[in-house]
Amino acid sequence: MREDSQQPHFVKPDSTACEADRPAADRSSDSNGEESEWVEGITLVMVITGITLVVFLMLLDMSIVSTAIPTITSQFHSLDDVAWYGSAYTISSAALQPLTGKFYTYFSSKWTCLAFFGVFEIGSLLCGVATSSKMLIVGRAVAGMGSSGMLNGALNILAGAVPIQKRPAMIGVIMGVGQLGLVGGPLVGGAFTTYSTWRWCFYMNLPIGGVVAALLLFTHMPDQKPKPPVRHVLQSLLLKNFDLLGFIIFAPASIMLLLALQYGGNGYAWNSAIVIGLFCGSAATFVVFALWERHMGAEAMIPGHLVRDRIVLSSSLLAMSIFGFTMTLSYYLPIYFQAVRGKSALVSGVDLLPNILCQLVMAVVSGVLTSKLGYYLPWGVLGAILDAIGNGLLSTLSVDTSIPTWAGYEALVGFGRGAISQVKPMIAIQNNVTNTDVSTAMALMACAQTFGGAIFLAVAEVIFAQALKANIPRYAPSVEAATVIAAGATGFRDVVSAQELPGVLVAYAKSVGEVFYLSAALSVVQFGFAWGVGWRSVKKKGEKEAEV
Incomplete structure (x- = not known):
């Protein structure tokens, strides 16, 4: 049933029916039995290589700084900021992650993933040129914001590129290489810190990012389902379907909790008004967030039926x-x-x-x-x-x-x-x-x-x-x-x-x-x-x- 195509690496679909609501085993064909567009040949190799590097860099960045932290704290006299070098990255990533699913639902998976990856690269550059501990923390937060959509992007691109039968093996390759980044990060960071400078823990993301851009930027990657025009999304869906108010509530609640843990015993007593206020503010905001998500129902950033x-x-x-x-x-x-x-x-x-x-x-x-x-x-x-x-x-x-x-x-x-x-x-x-x-x-x-x-x-x-x-x-x-x-x-x-x-x-x-x-x-x-x-x-x- 596969139709001929003028482009040798893709199989063209005859239907734009949404596949998301059908079982995974049936997603290779639409309701009329006609097959979806899949990536093949050298194009598939380029796509898999590109998204594998994306996941590798995301996980590498979580741990590569660990062996460099002692040197960084000595240079910036910032031992009290140890937690922030990791938490600034992960908390900004966590705060945005539920919202990234909405982006991939309504926008092109390729361009959305590249946009998040671009933010990650900007954060890496800020970390590399940091002149103070605070600047490094800001850079880590920006990189974390970019990383929030990188894994989701890789999986969405993969789902649109290959049929369900081939995905397990592909996911194994992507996550296997990615895990090498997470567990090997301390060794790589230690080598840079000892023989060059800890700044290369972040600079290295830039040339690898160039390779990713070369692999993905000019490569056609089909989406799992047709996406509405961007103008239509921005005009009629953005405020209603993206649950932006939920994100606006969730992000400060998370940050207040982290600030309370960071300040407690470090500059402020645990029973100080600032620490207690942050804890209370975080708890109250999380309650408001839970009530709002319940009100949003299926359109919530974190749907209640899954929780x-x-x-x-x-x-x-x-x-x-x-x-x-x-x-x-x-x-x-x-x-x-x-x-x-x-x-x-x-x-x-x-x-x-x-x-x-x-x-x-x-x-x-x-x-x-x-x-x-x-x-x-x-x-x-x-x-x-x-x-x-x-x-x-x-x-x-x-x-x-x-x-x-x-x-x-x-x-x-x-x-x-x-x-x-x-x-x-x-x-x-x-x-x-x-x-x-x-x-x-x-x-x-x-x-x-x-x-x-x-x-x-x-x-x-x-x-x-x-x-x-x-x-x-x-x-x-x-x-x-x-x-x-x-x-x-x-x-x-x-x-x-x-x-x-x-x-x-x-x-x-x-x-x-x-x-x-x-x-x-x-x-x-x-x-x-x-x-x-x-x-x-x-x-x-x-x-x-x-x-x-």
């Missing part, structure tokens, strides 16, 4: 807890290696390899076995157990912990993280919700994931800062805690005498250990939510779709 779905909610909260401890681990293990063990940024990245390699190996093994056995829930439970044990052991790290010991702890966490990787919540959602709700449910999960990274990284900073203030007087009573904190994670050795240094190192090790209490607690939370993703087999669904 009430047990599997969607469990998968989203599972992704939130996973990403929360992952971000905490990637930021505070380098601080341990550089501050306590006195290693360079590059070596501290190398020291993360036991975690990185074990995570990759376990992710592949669990993915293959899930495909063969069909069930993903056991891997979630196993991963949570391994994570809880591993993070609990990491909390015991000391000044003289041996290499085999800390490498074994890292490996244990890596195996757990690989088993319960974010693919498991993604599979659970795709295997249980209707086809019309998949994209919205995935956006909700992605929002929860990045929001968890932002919030729990801020909580980790609060724990670390308070622990340092308590432990330095305990283990190095003659040292001024404020002086050590102001000097940064690698600069404090220059302001502390040789006689006082051992006590300060013990204080740093103890403080990092207390952060891993949070990671262990999040792992226990993962164990609970893992049971909520449902005991269903992906094989049964695949076999049923194959029979259609």
